[in-house]
Amino acid sequence: MEPKTTKRPYVFLPWILTFVLLGALTVFGYYRGSYNPFETELMKVDLLSTMRIHLLEAIEAEKNAVMAITDEASESFALQARKAADDVENSRKELESIIQQEKRPRETEMLNDFNICWSQFRKVDETILDLATQNTNLKAQKISATQGAQEMEHFEQSLNRIIHRNTNNLCNDAVMLSYEALTAGLKILALHKPHIEEANDQEMDKIEQSIKSYDESARKALGSLCGIVDPSGSEDLNNAEAAYEQFMNLTGEVLRLSRMNTNIKSAELSLGRKSLISSQCQEILATFQETVQAPRSKATR
Incomplete structure (x- = not known):
């Protein structure tokens, strides 16, 4: 019977040292952060670059939403603008987490400057996108050019038939009132x-006052026609009155939508206040990126 062999402790020493070393590296990595200074700088530069790209995308999509001529296009561009702005915000949060950990005064100051500008950007941006997607001026124009013009054409056709029946006497009251x-x-x-x-x-008040005055004249003339048009023209007169009534209902909707002025207001905001805020945010990010890159540039010389 062979003697029983025993494993000496030094046999396990390499494994023990390996586990101890791995544990030490894990603990050290936990307390010092996951990245070395060079990696951290690269991350900040990458985040700032990404923010600048998405900021430009948000600005461009917002302008397209304002200029779009259909609800579908406005809503599509507004969705793109909000998505790009959300991407900027996500990168901003990552950058803020790194800077808060490093506590570098200059970078902290620049981040605070951007945060203030960015907050203003998002508020104005949302106001513009909300206005742009309502498209009230474009909707008013469409109603006027299609349904409104169509009802006025029906109105004209009915009155022209009355006029043609009375062409033998151009001074005929029916002709004069129809015109x-x-x-x-x-x-x-x-x-x-x-x-x-x-x-x-x-x-707009002045224009509406003129519309009211012309409406009164049209209704007065139509009312006078009722008493002089012969029975053969009564159907045309009824059609003319119905077309005019529908036309004025559409006119009321045109004026209501026009009064909201969402397309004009969104364009004014986009070209005015939003443009200034956008330029400021872009300038801060550009300077911020240069500041972060400066130490690395010096180190590589």
Whole structure:
């Protein structure tokens, strides 16, 4: 029977040393952070670069949302703008976490400057996107150019038939009143466009006052026609009155949407206050990136 052999402790020494070393590295890595200074600088530069790219994307998408001519396009660009802004915010949070850990005064100061600018950017941006996607001026223009113009055409056709029945006497009251009603209606249609394009409330008041005056003239003329049109023209007169009534209902909707002025307001904000804030945020990020890169540039010389 062979003697039983015993394993000496030194046989396990390499394994013990390995585990101790790994444990020490883990603990050391936990307390010193996951990255060395060079890696941290690279991360900050990358985050700042990413923020600048997404900021430009957000600005461009917002401008496209403002300029879009359909609800679908406005909403699509607004979605892109919000997505790009969220990407900036995600990178900003990562950057903030690193800077708070490092506690470098200059970088902390620059981050605070950007945070203030970024907060203003997001508030104005959301206001613009909300206005742009409502598209009230474009909707008013579409109603005027399609349904409004169509009802005015029906109105004109009905009155023209009345006029043609009385062509033997150009001074006939039916002819004069028909032309009076038609002229007033066409002038109202022509005032849709300047009202839609007007940004000043006082100027819109003046346009609406003119519309009211022309409406009164048209209704007065139509009312007078009722007493003189012969039975053969009564159907045309009824059609004219129905078309005019529908036209004025559409005019009311055009004026309501136009008064909201969401497209004009969003464009003014985008070209004005938003443009200044965007430039400031971009400038801060550019300077921030240069500041972070400066120590590394010196070290490589």
